[in-house]
Amino acid sequence: MTELINVESPVKIGNSDRDCLEVHTTHSINLEFTSRCNLRCVYCSVSHPDYVGQDLTCIEDFHAFVKDLKARNVRHICINGTGETLILKDWRSYCQQLLEAGFSLTLISNFAREMDQEDYDTLARLTQINVSCDTVDLKVFRKLRRGGDFRMLVYNMARVRAAACANGNMMPRFGWTCVVNDQNILDLENYVATGISMGVTQFAFNNLSKISDLPHAESFNHVCEMPQERFYEALGALERALKLIKKFRVEICCESGFLDSINARVNMDQAKSEDVTTQTQVKELAQWKVATSVGIAYSVSPKSGQTRDCLDPWNYAIVRADGNVSPCCQREPVGSLASGQSINDILNNFSIKRLRQNLLSGDLDEGCRFCVSRPLTDCGTLQDKVRRHLA
Numbered sequence: 001m002t003e004l005i006n007v008e009s010p011v012k013i014g015n016s017d018r019d020c021l022e023v024h025t026t027h028s029i030n031l032e033f034t035s036r037c038n039l040r041c042v043y044c045s046v047s048h049p050d051y052v053g054q055d056l057t058c059i060e061d062f063h064a065f066v067k068d069l070k071a072r073n074v075r076h077i078c079i080n081g082t083g084e085t086l087i088l089k090d091w092r093s094y095c096q097q098l099l100e101a102g103f104s105l106t107l108i109s110n111f112a113r114e115m116d117q118e119d120y121d122t123l124a125r126l127t128q129i130n131v132s133c134d135t136v137d138l139k140v141f142r143k144l145r146r147g148g149d150f151r152m153l154v155y156n157m158a159r160v161r162a163a164a165c166a167n168g169n170m171m172p173r174f175g176w177t178c179v180v181n182d183q184n185i186l187d188l189e190n191y192v193a194t195g196i197s198m199g200v201t202q203f204a205f206n207n208l209s210k211i212s213d214l215p216h217a218e219s220f221n222h223v224c225e226m227p228q229e230r231f232y233e234a235l236g237a238l239e240r241a242l243k244l245i246k247k248f249r250v251e252i253c254c255e256s257g258f259l260d261s262i263n264a265r266v267n268m269d270q271a272k273s274e275d276v277t278t279q280t281q282v283k284e285l286a287q288w289k290v291a292t293s294v295g296i297a298y299s300v301s302p303k304s305g306q307t308r309d310c311l312d313p314w315n316y317a318i319v320r321a322d323g324n325v326s327p328c329c330q331r332e333p334v335g336s337l338a339s340g341q342s343i344n345d346i347l348n349n350f351s352i353k354r355l356r357q358n359l360l361s362g363d364l365d366e367g368c369r370f371c372v373s374r375p376l377t378d379c380g381t382l383q384d385k386v387r388r389h390l391a
């Protein structure tokens, strides 16, 4: 990379004339209507005794905000955050305004609440609904997703599909998101089979970030913490679940940190059993267990010349219920709507331009170095990707 980059002056990469740090469109936005929740899942920050949630009150004129999103050419909005959208009184009115403005909407929800017909009718108009479901075992479900019940989730899914049928809507696509851990992984094949039987067409296996000071934090663990024999039993279960997913041609999305950490554990076990564990391997192991802003997670650190394979700061943003705007779910906010700035101003301010620059050059700060979501790549590959994205 030759022409890098001074955020105060216009920036070009390669032969492109485009300023690749200033971006005026955002493909998708994650919008948090509330950070309050009706459940207390064992791994979630909501379960921290000091946690306080809040509703989206800083956007006084929601209609004007919707116009700003249209002006930025946002196509897709995912309604999600740390909290449960469906407990907010105004969730339907917000969704209806977004639907009428022509956005395609995805919702991530626990589906734990008892709903009424108007709720089902609104949900039936969404493009995709990702229901957080860690297991189909009733007892384990209650233990992990405290306050929730798998049977209510199943009932709500059926009623949304029924509303779509009755109203002549296209059926929303249903996904299930699973935070894989030592309590649910052994039953993963059964989990996938149950989901497929209920019309789930996309599974996501999340990499557990463990917040160690949560009450009950001792009752579950990352799969990489499992004792040797159980760990390989768990890998067998994961393999069978993935085979079933392939057989039924449904989609699977695994967070890269999840797969990277499993591979790293297997490599380390192999090296140990051959008694060739070197200082380098021990160091590598220490590196993939990292403290992130949300807790202890697993990730592989970049080597020189590497960066994260991530376009998020160019095509994605998170708007929190308190007005904070972040470039991805791993990082601190780059600005706040509560300060009176527009989303367009925030998504082209100094902080986000510096982040874009650092990703392109591989000069990563801690947030990106220890990212548990995006895999590693070399800087040239990311630069090409950004160029193609902006073309």
Ligand SMILES: C[S@@+](CC[C@H](N)C(=O)[O-])C[C@H]1O[C@@H](n2cnc3c(N)ncnc32)[C@H](O)[C@@H]1O
Pocket (backbone or CB within 6 Å): 037, 043, 044, 045, 080, 081, 082, 083, 084, 085, 108, 109, 110, 131, 132, 133, 177, 178, 179, 206, 207, 208, 209, 210, 211, 294
């Ligand atoms: C924070 S929740 C918010 C939406 C909604 N309340 C729900 O549970 O679907 C969004 C997703 O993050 C996942 N999640 C929460 N805490 C996590 C953690 N510590 N590690 C990995 N995923 C987590 C949840 O399981 C859920 O699928």
Ligand code: SF4
Pocket (backbone or CB within 6 Å): 037, 038, 039, 040, 041, 044, 045, 046, 047, 081, 082, 083, 084, 110, 132, 145
């Ligand atoms: S339902 Fe979602 S936001 Fe609520 S505690 Fe569980 S994971 Fe967290």
